[in-house]
Amino acid sequence: MTERSGLAERVLQGDRTALARLITWAENGDPRFAGELARLWSRVGRAWRVGVTGPPGVGKSTLVDELARLLRAESKSVGVVAVDPSSPYTGGALLGDRIRMEDHTLDAGVFIRSMASRGSHGGLARAATSACDVVDAFGFDRILLETVGVGQAEYDVLDAADTIVVVLCPGAGDSIQAMKAGLLEVADVLVVNKAELPGSDRLLNDLTEAVHVRFLEREWKVPVVAASAGTRFGVEAVLAAVEEHRVHVERSGLELARRRKRAAQVRHAVNEALAEALWVENGWSARIERDLAAGRSPHEVAAALLSEVVNGLHKPSEVKR
């Protein structure tokens, strides 16, 4: 395997090894990643990114597999990015890969990648977004981004998605927790999976009522779909709801919506990097302690540090001040 040409170039030529490698760079925060992504950037934005989330045990992976199968039947290529912030890299994530590979491994129209938590929560969300970007540039039509919906890290990961599918199932106390924790608020499509279980009608009704009341004023009416991914029931309906949402978003200004999300991500990344540069590398933390020990007031110390940054800036002339 030659290393002569860059990973970006090889990804554009359809090299799946390069694709996997580039995602690893993103995952590890490799400084070379930014340059490669810049070379791919003009090809990013064609794939539709579907986030699939929900509490543990509701059957997200099965649903993702069945959605991938359906999309393949429609001759759409599918990238799957499965994020598991709770499991170490050598644990669940890899095992998940192996189980999934059995079905799709020989199909060039499918790419499956598991990612696990590395470093900060913000880092995971960035890595997941970057992975989607690379899979997108490679040329896949749809990306299924699976993440367990339990905390802030997972919500941040969902920022990479164009459509968010929240999966719940009857009888799991977790589903109620999920509703309380705000999963409902981020859902574009709600799925009651394992619909054969007792209590599914009640959950369907509760959710339908909840979204009706909460989202009365919104343009997109969140559909609540009953499914049983294990027996392939309802998966077409889920996919149809996702496609409907895609059409809705594309009509109402997709580019702007995506750019806003990107802008928020850039902002987070800059803030994190700035904190690292100033407080750690530039020694501001130590300086504060020294200045306070020397008897300077907190406001003076803060003002001195701030002025160093603000005075060094290029003031953009076009911005009102």
Added chain:
Amino acid sequence: MTERSGLAERVLQGDRTALARLITWAENGDPRFAGELARLWSRVGRAWRVGVTGPPGVGKSTLVDELARLLRAESKSVGVVAVDPSSPYTGGALLGDRIRMEDHTLDAGVFIRSMASRGSHGGLARAATSACDVVDAFGFDRILLETVGVGQAEYDVLDAADTIVVVLCPGAGDSIQAMKAGLLEVADVLVVNKAELPGSDRLLNDLTEAVHVRFLEREWKVPVVAASAGTRFGVEAVLAAVEEHRVHVERSGLELARRRKRAAQVRHAVNEALAEALWVENGWSARIERDLAAGRSPHEVAAALLSEVVNGLHKPSEVKR
């Protein structure tokens, strides 16, 4: 009332109107405050600051009043700063002032000030700290900083305190909530108020056991004190526990502990001001959207912004890089 001399100078001369005015500046984030505090700074650090917190309805205000009364009986001067983040300025805070004033209004050894939430949570904590600084510089021996213990904003306010007294009472479900919410973790002294109510023995035992188990390895053993501030029972014991904690902290490195808290506060303030300066005033938010719209990749956009700050910095030579 002449405005010739600065507020700081007048505070040092014992002018209570100037004291009140300077706290208002701190509360409003008036840019003139920093300069005045710098002039007072060498006089800050002599008062002992006692934070009194707990769920609503446990009798914090009554306890604070009784502690003030006891301290006055010992000829110590007392400043009371009552923070109520939930009530608008014209609401509960002012009413509280009026009720309290009846007892102490003619006593020059007491100063009482209520503060209410303005702007950001971080802003409230800074204002409370600044108010304590000014009251401290004025020359009061003890400062009682009262805040309702219900959320992050209140915990941040407690950063201004040298000793934290957490007040609970039997029968209030809120007390259990407070324990769960982590009030126990920040307590230097625990008070079971309204000890005449049924269930107080049980709460005392539960708390004693809880602090014993949780703080086994800590040097300071958190005392659990029964009190009934309304009937003046146990208030001496609370004050004795506070004084014991003061002696303990002074022995184990008060200056360093205080400087670390200050350093954390400066860091928060700088980060907030920096975000305002960069994203709002310097127009970075708008720039990101423009650059993304022009087709630049997120990493390029982030790197460009970062380099502007980092290149403009004076690199401190003594810091290892």
